[in-house]
Amino acid sequence: MKPTDVKNPEYFHKVVDCQFACPSHTPVPEYIRLIAAGRYTDAYMINWESNVFPGILGRTCDRPCEPACRRGRVEDKPVAICRLKRVCADFKDEIKDRLPKIPKQKNGHRVALVGAGPSSLTVARDLMPLGYEIDLYEANAKAGGFMRSQIPSFRLPEKVIDEEVGYILDMGVKTFFNKRVESLKQLLDNGYDAVFIGSGAPTGRNLKLPGYEADGGKNIRIGVEWLADVAFGHRTEAPENVIVLGGGNTAMDCCRTALRLGAKNVKVLIRTPLASMLASPWEIEDTQAEGIPIIENHNPIEYVVEDGKLVGMKFEIIVYSVDKDGREVFTPTGETDIVACDLVLLAIGQANAFPWIEKDLGIEFNNVGLALVDPVTHQSTNPRVFFGGDAAFGPRNIITAVAQGHAAALSIDMLLHGQDLHVRPDPGTNLVSQKMGIHDWSYASMVTEEERHAVPHVDLREAIHSHKMEVELGFDLETAFEEAQRCLNCDVETVFTAESCIECDACIDICPVDCLTFTENSEEAELRRKLNVPAYNLSQDLFISKNLATGRVMVKDEDMCLHCGLCAERCPTSAWDMQKFLYMVTKAGQQ
Amino acid sequence: MSYAIPGFRHPNLPKNDLGFTTKDYEGAVSTLCAGCGHDSISAAIIEACFELSIPPHHVAKLSGIGCSSKTPTYFLGNSHGFNSVHGRMPAVATGANMANRDLIYIGVSGDGDTASIGMGQFVHSVRRNVDMVYICENNGVYGLTKGQDSATTDIGSKSKKGEPNAMEPIDLCSVALQLGATFVAQSFSGDKHQLVPLIQAAIAHRGFAFINVISPCVTFNNTPGSTKSYDFIRQHMASSNTVDFVPHAEEITTEYAPGTSTSVTMHDGSAINLQKMDPNLDIHSRRSALALMQEYKAQDKVLTGLLFVDEDSQDIHTTMNTTKTPLRALSEKELCPGSAALEKINQSLR
Numbered sequence: 001m002k003p004t005d006v007k008n009p010e011y012f013h014k015v016v017d018c019q020f021a022c023p024s025h026t027p028v029p030e031y032i033r034l035i036a037a038g039r040y041t042d043a044y045m046i047n048w049e050s051n052v053f054p055g056i057l058g059r060t061c062d063r064p065c066e067p068a069c070r071r072g073r074v075e076d077k078p079v080a081i082c083r084l085k086r087v088c089a090d091f092k093d094e095i096k097d098r099l100p101k102i103p104k105q106k107n108g109h110r111v112a113l114v115g116a117g118p119s120s121l122t123v124a125r126d127l128m129p130l131g132y133e134i135d136l137y138e139a140n141a142k143a144g145g146f147m148r149s150q151i152p153s154f155r156l157p158e159k160v161i162d163e164e165v166g167y168i169l170d171m172g173v174k175t176f177f178n179k180r181v182e183s184l185k186q187l188l189d190n191g192y193d194a195v196f197i198g199s200g201a202p203t204g205r206n207l208k209l210p211g212y213e214a215d216g217g218k219n220i221r222i223g224v225e226w227l228a229d230v231a232f233g234h235r236t237e238a239p240e241n242v243i244v245l246g247g248g249n250t251a252m253d254c255c256r257t258a259l260r261l262g263a264k265n266v267k268v269l270i271r272t273p274l275a276s277m278l279a280s281p282w283e284i285e286d287t288q289a290e291g292i293p294i295i296e297n298h299n300p301i302e303y304v305v306e307d308g309k310l311v312g313m314k315f316e317i318i319v320y321s322v323d324k325d326g327r328e329v330f331t332p333t334g335e336t337d338i339v340a341c342d343l344v345l346l347a348i349g350q351a352n353a354f355p356w357i358e359k360d361l362g363i364e365f366n367n368v369g370l371a372l373v374d375p376v377t378h379q380s381t382n383p384r385v386f387f388g389g390d391a392a393f394g395p396r397n398i399i400t401a402v403a404q405g406h407a408a409a410l411s412i413d414m415l416l417h418g419q420d421l422h423v424r425p426d427p428g429t430n431l432v433s434q435k436m437g438i439h440d441w442s443y444a445s446m447v448t449e450e451e452r453h454a455v456p457h458v459d460l461r462e463a464i465h466s467h468k469m470e471v472e473l474g475f476d477l478e479t480a481f482e483e484a485q486r487c488l489n490c491d492v493e494t495v496f497t498a499e500s501c502i503e504c505d506a507c508i509d510i511c512p513v514d515c516l517t518f519t520e521n522s523e524e525a526e527l528r529r530k531l532n533v534p535a536y537n538l539s540q541d542l543f544i545s546k547n548l549a550t551g552r553v554m555v556k557d558e559d560m561c562l563h564c565g566l567c568a569e570r571c572p573t574s575a576w577d578m579q580k581f582l583y584m585v586t587k588a589g590q591q
Numbered sequence: 592m593s594y595a596i597p598g599f600r601h602p603n604l605p606k607n608d609l610g611f612t613t614k615d616y617e618g619a620v621s622t623l624c625a626g627c628g629h630d631s632i633s634a635a636i637i638e639a640c641f642e643l644s645i646p647p648h649h650v651a652k653l654s655g656i657g658c659s660s661k662t663p664t665y666f667l668g669n670s671h672g673f674n675s676v677h678g679r680m681p682a683v684a685t686g687a688n689m690a691n692r693d694l695i696y697i698g699v700s701g702d703g704d705t706a707s708i709g710m711g712q713f714v715h716s717v718r719r720n721v722d723m724v725y726i727c728e729n730n731g732v733y734g735l736t737k738g739q740d741s742a743t744t745d746i747g748s749k750s751k752k753g754e755p756n757a758m759e760p761i762d763l764c765s766v767a768l769q770l771g772a773t774f775v776a777q778s779f780s781g782d783k784h785q786l787v788p789l790i791q792a793a794i795a796h797r798g799f800a801f802i803n804v805i806s807p808c809v810t811f812n813n814t815p816g817s818t819k820s821y822d823f824i825r826q827h828m829a830s831s832n833t834v835d836f837v838p839h840a841e842e843i844t845t846e847y848a849p850g851t852s853t854s855v856t857m858h859d860g861s862a863i864n865l866q867k868m869d870p871n872l873d874i875h876s877r878r879s880a881l882a883l884m885q886e887y888k889a890q891d892k893v894l895t896g897l898l899f900v901d902e903d904s905q906d907i908h909t910t911m912n913t914t915k916t917p918l919r920a921l922s923e924k925e926l927c928p929g930s931a932a933l934e935k936i937n938q939s940l941r
Contacts (some may be wrong), residue, residue, distance in 0.1 A: 074599045439593065447597035502821050504626040504809065505781060509634040513601045514613075533601045550825060560601050569593055572626025572809040 001524050003546045003553070006495065009429045012581040014541060015558050016491045018081055021068035023403035025427075025585045026050040028065055028081055029491040033443060035084055036484035038477075043088035045098055050585070052122050052168075052402050053147070055160045058086025059472065060151055062280065062397040070488050073537075074513065074560055077452035079486045080475075087480040089160070095167075100129035102171050107131035109416050112192040114181050117145020118398045119389030120198035121168045122405025123412070126588040128171040130413060135192070136173050139180035140232075143169060145200050146390070147398060149228040150250070152257045153468045184385070185358045194384050194412045197371075198405065201390035205349045207245065211303030211310075219310040220303060223254040223347035230257055230467065238263040239342035243313060245269055245300055246347030247277035252287045254345040259290060260467035267339065269298040269313075271330060272320050286471070290464060295339075299330055304338060312340045349395075361385070370394060377421040378408035386411060406587050413588035425591035428584040433577050434492055435568075441578055443489050445565040453483045489563045493581045496554055498546040500575035507567035507576055508532070513560040516567060521553045531557055596620050608644035616641045618668040622661070626813075628780030628806030628821075629659055629728050633666040635783050636697065636726075639790040640667065643838060651687060651694045655680040655709055658735050659701030659728035659806075667697075678709025681716035684723050685907075691917040692908050695794055696723035703733050706742040706761045713763075717770040717799055722906040724793040725801045727763055728780075730808040731819040738811030749816030764898060765884060767801045768877050773904035774800035775880065776897045779824050780807065788836035788863075789897060795836070795857045798904035805893065829887055831872045831896035835864040855902050865897060874900055 004011060014020050018028040027046060034043035047054035061082050069078030109132050113120040116138035124134050142148060144161045169175060181187060187195055204222035212220060223244065229235040238261035244254045247270035255266045268287070270277060273296045277284060288294065297318050304312040317335040322328055354371070357363055362382040364372045371380045373387045380387055386408045389401035411421050434442045456473040457463070463471050475483060508516050517531045527542060528535040535542060535557035545554035568576040596617075604612040616637040621630045640650065647669035654660035656677035663672050671694070675683040684698045705713050705727045716725065731744040740748075743763065744756040767775050774796040778786045786804065793800035805824055807813050813820045818827075832853075839860030853874065855863045865874065873879040880898040887894040907913075914921065 074602070446593060446595070447599060449598045502626070502809075502813070503781065503825075504628065504807070504821060505631040505634070505783070506626045509630050510596070510620075512597045512599060514604065515601070533603055533605075536603070549822070562597050562599060564593070564597050566593055566596065570621075570625045570630075572624065572813075 001521060001527060001542065001544045004541075004543045006543075009427055009583060011541070012431070012493050013427070013583045015493060015561075016581070016583070017068040017070050018065035018079075019491070019583065021064045022051075023064070023400045024051045024406065025403075025583065026065075027491065027582060027584065029487055029489050030582065031088060032079070032081070032084055032484045032487040033489070035088055036444070036481055040088045040091040041093045041095060041098070044092040044095060047085055047088060048095070048167075051399060052125055052405075053118060053164045053398065054085050055089035055164050056147055056156060057398060058082060058084075058089050059156050059160070060147070061085070061399050064399070070490055070561075071486060074488075074562060075451075080452055080455070080483050083455050083472075083475055084480060084484060086474050087477075090474050091477065099167060099171075102128055103131040105131065106133050109133070109193045110135070110191065111412060112137065112187050112190070112195045114187070114195065114197045115145055115199035115389070115391065116140075116143035116165075116175070116177075117198050117200050117389050117401060118147060119391075119401040119405035119408070120145070120196060121165060122402045123196045123198070123388065123409040124171065124173045125168045126406060126409035127413065128168070128173065130589045134173050135176065136169075137176045137179050137181050137187075139178070141177050143175065143177075145198070149231050150224050150253070152227065152230070152253050154256070154260065154463065154466070154471050155253070157468070157470050182356050183358065184356060184361055184363075188361065188384065192384075193416055194386060196386045196388060196408055196412065197391050198387075198389040198401070199391045201395045204250070204346060207300065207346050207348060209300060209302055211305045214305040214308065215303055215310045219342060220344045221346065223250050223345045226345055227253060227257060230261065235261070237261045241265045241341045242343045242345065243267050243269055243339055243341040244345045244347055246349070247272060247279055247294075248347060248349075249279045249283050251345075251347035252279050252283040254347050255292050256287060256290060257467055258343070258345065259292065259464050263343075266292050268292060268294040269300070269315065269339065270294065270296055271299050271318065272328070273297060276320065290460060298337065299332070301336070303344065310342060310344065312338045313344055314338050376407065376424065377411045378404055379411055379415075379421060383415065406585065409588040410586070410591070414591070425586040427586055428582075428590065430582040431493070431495070431579045433579050434565075435577065439569045441492075441565050443492050443578075443580070444485060445489070445492075445563075445578070447488065447562050447564050448482075448485045450482055450486055452486065453479050491581050491583075492563050492565070492578050494556065494561065494563070494567060495577045495579045496543070496545050496556070497575050497577070498548055498554065500573040501545070501548055501554065502573055502575075503548055503550055503552070504572060506570040506572065510566045510570045512564065512566065513562055515557045515559065515561050517555045518548070518552045519555055520551070521547070527555060528557075531555060533557070535559060594620060607641055609646060611641065611644070613637055613641045615669065616647060616667055618663070618665040621665040623658055623665075624734075624808075624810045626809035627658065628730065628804075628808070629662050630665065631780040631783065632726065632728055632786070632804055632806055633662050635780075635786040635790055636666050638783065638787045639794065642787070643791055643794065645695065645794070649693075649695055650697060652697045652699065653680050653684045653687070654699045655701075655704040657701040657704045658730075658808075659699055660704055662728070663699055678704050678707070678712055680704065681709065681712040681721070681725075685716055685719065685721045688721050688723060688907070689913070691919060692722065692913075692915070693917050696721075697794075698723055698725045700725065700727050702727065702729045702731060702741045702743040702763075706763060710742075710761075714766065714770055717767050717772045717801065719907045720771070720773055720798045720904060720910070722798055722908065723800070724790065725799060726790070727801070727803045728806045729763065729803055729819070730806050730812055731760075731817070732808045732812040734808045734811055738808075745818040748818040749814060750812045751810075751814055753816070755816070762884070762888075763803045764801070765881060768881055768899055772801050772899070773798040773901040775899045776800075776802045777893070777895045778802060778804045779828055779893075779895060780804055781821060781825065782828070782895070785830065785834060785895060788834040791836040791838075792834065792857070792863045792897065792900075795859055795861045796900070796902075796904070797858045798901075798906045824893060827892050829892045829894055830868045831883065831894055831898060832865040832867050832869075832874070834897050835866075837862045837864060855900055857902055863897065863900070868896070872898070874898065
């Protein structure tokens with residue numbers, strides 16, 4: 001194998017598993033260390049720079065960082081990254097004086113944002129400090145988009161949304177609430193230099209089965225719309241028997257909300273077996289903890305309506321399988337089942353619709369009704385129109401919408417400065433030794449064996465009576481410190497200098513996880529086999545040094561490295577050093 | 592400074608026949624200088640015992656005084672240990688071995704502890720053929736007292752202070768061979784491929800097994816003019832043979848070209864497979880080993896590998912016809928056979 005080029009920022013970036021997995025590439029270990037140091041406001045600002053909504057995400061993020069966390073490989077459970085993020089939001093001081101200054105003198109460019117969800121707000125956050133004039137159009141009365149309308153308050157209190165959305169709107173964004181954009185052509189004709197469409201995936205999918213017309217859509221509701229009704233106070237109670245169709249996170253939100261609005265029997269029915277549900281495991285756990293049954297292998301076939309009133313839903317029992325092409329196959333067993341209900345909530349997916357985008361604007365669409373959008377630049381086939389969030393590639397999650405907002409803001413700024421959108425700026429990086437003394441490091445190198453801490457919840461009997469009461473309480477500071485100490489500091493990289501190595505074996509002998517080997521260089525597959533402990537996790541890279549004095553190379557399997565720094569501590573010549581690697585995605589105005 | 596090693600180990604760490612991983616054979620974190628050759632020898636001992644699936648409580652590790660003699664703290668943390676006074680490890684090992692012949696004895700010493708203050712002890716443990724492994728961690732310098740030349744420093748070798756050594760060195764392997772040692776090997780701390788099977792063979796050997804391991808002192812004797820630096824040894828090391836230790840349970844699968852390999856079967860049924868690097872070495876001949884060592888020395892080379900073995904060796908217990916039972920297992924009945932037995936002995940002396 002060729003010697004590893006650690007000058008390529010992507011090599012060390014990949015070692016920081018959590019940050020690498022995060023769509024916004026938030027420097028997770030950096031803010032976790034700040035939490036451990038009690039610097040909550042600093043930790044919050046690191047987050048705010050990168051993901052814009054730390055308080056919101058600290059409660060609702062899909063947390064792709066956690067399955068990626070190295071701790072989950074060396075131990076059982078990852079660091080509770082998401083809930084630590086909430087800690088810095090909960091315990092920070094006033095941050096207004098740390099927010100970027102908005103220039104009085106504008107730069108002359110006007111940008112329109114359609115929809116006030118996380119992606120649009122991120123574009124505003126990035127462009128306002130650069131002097132852009134921004135008009136924000138939103139069909140609802142308040143900003144926040146999906147975060148406000150469809151995530152129930154018992155998971156995400158309104159005041160958290162108000163605060164974090166407020167930081168951006170207070171930058172001087174010109175808002176047009178209760179204003180649904182009916183024509184993109186009109187918007188473009190208004191003289192905007194660029195338009196960003198972050199209107200989300202506004203409609204849930206409907207399910208028109210026999211009986212639907214008889215009910216007339218009164219008690220058969222699209223889940224996300226029903227949740228929005230609840231969020232805006234249009235609906236305050238639920239009938240006695242409620243069934244929810246679907247196995248995703250929206251289904252979990254629907255059934256738990258129905259319970260809080262007074263429903264006595266709430267059931268979730270899914271077409272697949274439980275194991276194939278799309279909802280996050282922790283959402284499923286929380287739902288089941290509230291006593292809501294999830295009934296599997298039920299395919300809905302008919303709404304049962306008697307005298308114009310919905311009384312139940314007919315299902316066929318199916319056998320679920322996946323064929324050789326990976327397609328789901330639902331084979332009816334011939335058995336059917338009728339489940340009594342007064343209300344059906346449909347949470348079977350979301351559909352995108354852009355009836356307001358005229359066909360002659362040069363925006364091409366694909367066969368599922370989404371615009372053709374460049375995945376890197378977020379530009380549509382009309383160079384002035386950009387898409388982000390769920391409107392771009394279909395329903396994802398908040399953190400992805402934020403990442404896309406950053407990318408689109410950068411593209412808009414580059415477009416209006418006459419730059420090539422495809423020549424993206426390099427990330428900002430910094431690599432600094434953490435050596436403080438012969439055997440001292442400026443980070444807590446010792447690895448604690450503390451297990452993951454559970455987040456406390458309010459008493460469930462109390463919780464289900466209010467759809468506004470937040471169920472999770474968040475960590476207290478003592479638990480937060482202990483949880484923060486579980487972080488392995490993967491961003492403190494092991495940096496090797498082949499010229500200094502005397503091949504004394506000290507690092508090999510001390511490494512607790514046997515991830516280092518001196519060996520003759522060879523092909524990757526053979527090299528992976530002949531390491532001290534073979535490296536069979538192909539998703540993790542091998543570090544290969546330059547040739548050493550004996551002709552061998554130093555090979556490091558990044559998979560299990562604890563970043564404990566013992567190799568560097570035991571190295572007599574400092575051929576190993578622990579250096580902190582900071583990787584910041586370059587945003588608009590920083591290039 | 593880290594005084595402890597993290598508790599996590601690689602989840603795919605191999606297990607031996609006892610279900611143990613190398614973690615079960617580790618000791619405390621070393622407090623020796625970073626890069627000390629002794630730490631590699633500790634790691635080799637851990638590896639050797641792990642691979643042989645030795646229950647840690649079947650081992651007693653013994654040492655004297657010096658950097659080398661600190662190391663038993665850093666390996667086999669679940670074994671018995673005795674840190675004796677300077678140079679007196681052989682006497683303690685001999686006594687322990689006489690009292691309980693069932694344990695495996697691993698003595699660790701250095702060039703000061705062996706060739707200076709403990710020379711008298713060393714030579715007698717050799718000629719008595721005590722059943723033990725004796726590892727001399729030889730760095731040619733008194734590290735713990737800040738770097739004076741030791742009794743094994745070669746003539747002309749320069750340590751950190753820069754003065755060439757003027758006195759003749761003691762060659763411990765030659766001394767051991769001349770005193771009738773039944774297993775003599777030389778190795779280098781930086782070559783675990785050679786050292787681990789040598790330690791395993793030494794453990795399998797019945798009798799005194801001596802391994803002189805050149806182990807560079809990074810702090811005082813890893814300088815360009817030293818003959819015991821990492822660089823010097825790597826450049827001047829010659830192997831008499833490659834050693835492959837095969838525990839008796841395993842089938843021998845390695846194949847060598849005819850005439851170049853020897854297999855030595857040990858008393859416990861295990862085997863040492865040797866591939867000759869120098870056709871002149873006969874590992875059953877003391878004379879051959881001594882001559883070859885002189886020859887390599889004259890060429891400014893350090894001969895390593897297994898130099899001599901007598902697999903039919905009789906250890907001190909056999910020579911003295913002692914009881915096969917450890918003393919702690921003897922009951923009063925065996926220890927005090929009664930007045931009739933005493934009378935019989937007295938009669939025989941009249």
